[in-house]
Amino acid sequence: MKQLNLKAYYPHIFAIILFVIIGYVYFSPVLEGKIVNQSDISSYVGAAKETNDYRAAHNGEEPLWTNSMFSGMPTTMIGTNYKGNFLKTVYNQLFWGPRPASYLILGLVCFYLLLLAFGVNPWLSILGALIFGFCSYNFQIIQVGHNAKMVAIAFMPAVLAAAVYAFRKNRWLGAVLFGIALAFEIMANHPQITFYLAFIILFYGIAQLYKAIKAKALPAFFKTAILLVVASGFAAATNVNYLWPTWEYGKYTMRGGSELTMNQDQQTKGGLDKQYATAWSYGIDETFNLLIPNFKGGASAGALSKNSETYKFLKSAGAQNADQMIKQMPLYWGPQAFTAGPMYMGAIAIFLFVLGLVLIKGPMKWWIVGISVLALFLGWGRHFMALSSFFYDYIPLYNKFRVPSMMLVVLQVTIPLLGIYTLNKILNGCFERKVLVKGLKISIGITAGICAVFALIPGLAGNFSAPVDTQAEWLQQYLPAERESLLRTDAFRSLAFILLAGVVIWAWVIQKLKVTQFAIIMGLLILADMWTVDKRYLNNDHFVTQREFNNQYKLRPADKAILTDKDPNYRVLDLTVDVFNDSHTSYFHKTIGGYSAGKLQRYQDIIDYFIIPEIQSLGNDIKQSPTLSSIEESLSRQKALNMLNAKYIIIDPNSAPINNRFVYGNAWFVKDYELVNTPDDEIITLKQIDPKESAVINKEFQSIIQDKGFNFDENATIQLTSYAPNKLEYKTSAADEQLAVFSEVYYPKGWNVYVDGKPSELFRADYILRAMIVPAGEHVITFEFKPQSYFMGAKISAISSGILLLALLGCIVFYIIRYYKKKD
Secondary structure, eight states: OOOOGGGGGHHHHHHHHHHHHHHHHHHHGGGGGGGEEHHHHHHHHHHHHEEEEHHHHHOOOOOOEESTTOOEEEEETTOOOOOOTTHHHHHTSSOSSSSHHHHHHHHHHHHHHHEEEEHHHHHHHHHHHHHHOOOOOHHHHHHHTTTHHHHHHHHHHHHHHHHHHHTTTHHHHHHHHHHHHHHHHTTTTTTHHHHHHHHHHHHHHHHHHHHHHTTTTTHHHHHHHHHHHHHHHHHHHHHHHHHHHHHHHHHHHHGOOOOTTTOOBBBOOTTTTHHHHHSSSSGGGGGGGGTTTTTTOOOOBBBTTTTTTHHHHHHTTOTTHHHHHHTSSOOOOSSSOSSOOOOOOHHHHHHHHHHHHHHHOSSHHHHHHHHHHHHHHHGGGGGGHHHHHHHHHHSSTGOOOOOGGGGHHHHHHHHHHHHHHHHHHHHTTSHHHHHHHHHHHHHHHHHHHHHHHHOGGGGGGGOOGGGGGGHHHHHHHHHHHHHHHHHHHHHHHHHHHHHHHHHHHHHHHOOOHHHHHHHHHHHHHHHHHHHHHHHSOOOGGGOOOOOHGGGGOOOOOOHHHTTOOOSSOOOOEESSTTSSSOOOOGSSSSBBOOOTOOOOOOOOHHHHIIHHHHHHHHHHHHHOOOSSHHHHHHHHHOOOOOOOOOEEESTTTSSSSOOTTTTSSSEESSSSSEEESSHHHHHHHHHHTTTTTEEEEHHHHHHHHHTOOOOOOOTOOOOOOOEEEEEEEEEEEEEEEEEEEEEEHHHHHEEEEETTTEOOEEEEEETTTTEEOOOOEEEEEEEEOOOOHHHHHHHEEEHHHHHHHHHHHHHHHHHHHHHHHHHH
């Protein structure tokens, strides 16, 4: 009777324990209850405050709409708890302890599984996991709060591992695991990373097709491929509870494109504006960051040592806060507007990748090279606009995403994959010594040679100046030399690690090291290289206590003054923050601004054509004549702010706000309306009319308005009587039928209106607002937000996730039974 070989599992147990230890050592402050002070999470807390408060007060019910930002928007991308997905419970168990340690551990484990799927030695698989997990990009996005992105990146190798297992080992079990892993990947809720993962899967699939054609095994290939496609369908269906609302909402956001034709030269069809989408493009020469971390200076706000000439100057100039200033120096001098740091892949990883390019032959190399080159070129974005424009114009979904540099996460998978796969081949004796020596010479010559050139002649990289240097003479005088020094130091640093890695490989070749010894030494070198770079961007100084984190939401005097107003629904314009890139004000108020990459495109159009010019006009008027009468005269002219009910304007957080008595209120009746043909006409006509007196209505709603003429009742009233983010009630009184405009954002998917409990018709007015015809007499008008996509999506998710769980359970039972049959 064959006994279970427990020793075979020891490396896996060791790997898991090691990953947990590494995760909690790096993020040791979490053991003290501290959290990372993440800017995006700070914004999220403000944005989601109304939603969380509503959920807590209504036994977990989701409001699905919030008025806390941008005058109102769906909560689709603001922390909605989606129902129905039974796999969510399993998903939650995969995070071992507090974040971000659990994120790092998850990524390490998933990449370890990927290398095992490719048949790599477990000890070498640990090395690959370290390279993947300690890519500097992971720590930069954690530091700023891109948690969903980090989790999606962590799951990427698990999805690929399942596909590999399906083709190499068992198509049925592999397909089930693929469906579950992909469901987890989608559940992480970062569609852009999942979209890039699809490119990796596609290229791997093409390689398998090529192998099947050569081996005349097409039937086997198509059986596996079809099973994976079916599993993908179940993975997507499992997440329909949020994919459907996200897809539905996306069509109306900036990612769906503008309906305006006034600026179409950079507009993709049904997608993001190209100039906006490619704003964060990786510079072509910035690619050297993959090998030399400070090639372009590192982060936009990086630290210099107290031995630097800049620090000495600041001290000599009597700068009181020199110690703090030196920690936030504008060191980055690349083409991006700003950056949290370089996409450093590790000098050893790049060396091993190049070694793989030299030694590995066949489809395994070429599919990795193909997707890696494509990812690199697309990551260049506007610096390789011919390719980028093609993808934005012709590749489905590509124009829904911005920040091309994010595409480089593909290299985060492919570089360690090929590098460690090559290392495994070397240790398995797959190359003749002569071939191996030649490969080492070439790969060391290329990678170490590049480092040596820039270490000795750093001026080849450029002039080390940046636009930010023009802000002060001392920046121009000292920073270029500091940046040059940073490049030279890191070039020597990468050179040293490459040479040390080469020595370790050679020591194994001449049989001076065993596999475990080799793995330990190489692992320590990888950690020494990448850990220390990562600490530049996320270290213990970035952790705070929960109390310290919450201090940023303390009530300011201006907030206290506003909150004395018991009106349940007015808006605040806070001019003391970056209005459209900050949501702290939303923690206490319903705001005109906020922070979201998924705001409604029509609202963005109102921002561009009305709100920003009005803010500028108001600001100029306050500067020129800060008297109450001049401020009020200015406010009376700001039609967009007034129709959006911007009742309070904060110009000083420590003083009382400006009370805007010219707002139109929560709703109002208008005397007449103008029907227009196009969205452009809506904008143009809105600039010409007085929204308090008249409304602009697109002809798409002509069937509702039916060329009606209204007998305006000056004594008619409309008053908000009950407020909840997803339900509003008004009382109306009018002698004749009236046309009402509501200071609420129009969104066609989910808002229903009732008059005395009976359904009525809702339409859009003034480009962004809701409007309806109110019958004569006294009535109660009720708005309710109940998007079908949320409720139907939950049912579909429940069915699909249940099927996936049953499939997994069936596989487990089947293989247990088969194991015991073999044992007998």
